[in-house]
Amino acid sequence: MSEWTIGIIGGSGLYQTDALEEAQWIAVDTPWGRPSDELLIGRIHGVKFVFLPRHGRSHRLPPSDVNARANIDALKRAGCTDVLALSAIGSLKEELTPGTFVVADQFIDRTFARERSFFGPGVVAHVPMADPVCPRLSDLAAGAADAAEAKVARGATYLAMEGPQLSTRAESRLYRQWGADVIGMTAMPEARLAREAELPYALVGMVTDYDCWRGDGDDVDITDILSQLQDNAATAQKLIAELATGLPKQRLPSPIDTVLDTALITPPAGRDPALMAKLDAICGRVRSRQEGE
């Protein structure tokens, strides 16, 4: 058993959090480049939290330019044990009304212009993604959203699009036929990279709009999104504080903590030392375990 350190990735509208005590912004560099911003590190009820605004504090990074590898590496390097992502999303279902907090459990990845793995020539790993989120953290996040008095929907398929433009009506309707419930631009490859970094990941999407599938003359418009974002962000601040209150005192291990034990298939002798050095935060645990064998 060990302590929790919770990484929070704040999406559009969520650029800092007031919930942290003794909070400090700390600059972190990574072998993958700079994360979106400095990390805001502090405690809530004694639990360490590390907050990172996904688009930067001044929202200067569009979705395709968010360096998700640097963000996940920085959170791992800062000692995070688990990562909760908070995101603005469009709804593809009538019942998922604006303001609903949706705890995603599946993803469809339609992104195409992003680095999606820490691994590559010289070090090969194939992590399982059948269940892309951590059920324990998702439950805790859903409980925290309830406690923050949000309308909560548990279990949803999030379609990640490249953006930055919003969908055409035909795309929006196609995604509904595919079974997607909500749409956004950032959860992929973030969730994949968290898994490669052995970080249990959960995503709470906060509905800002109905996208454009309804075709009722009330299509998504950025002004509406921004106004709903502000309401959602106020509830998200409460969610973060409630998450700290609801965490079990000690953190039991998760199977995700050790996923590279079987997923990393290049044997130690065949690994490229330069890439292994770059992977120090991501698979330092496996390396020291295997080299000690």
Ligand SMILES: CSC[C@H]1O[C@H](OP(=O)(O)O)[C@H](O)[C@@H]1O
């Ligand atoms: C301004 S709405 C579009 C923008 O918001 C979402 O980002 P995030 O997931 O970081 O909240 C969405 O995916 C788009 O990037």
Ligand SMILES: Nc1ncnc2[nH]cnc12
């Ligand atoms: N309709 C939408 N499409 C993609 N990303 C979004 N983020 C918020 N609303 C969205």
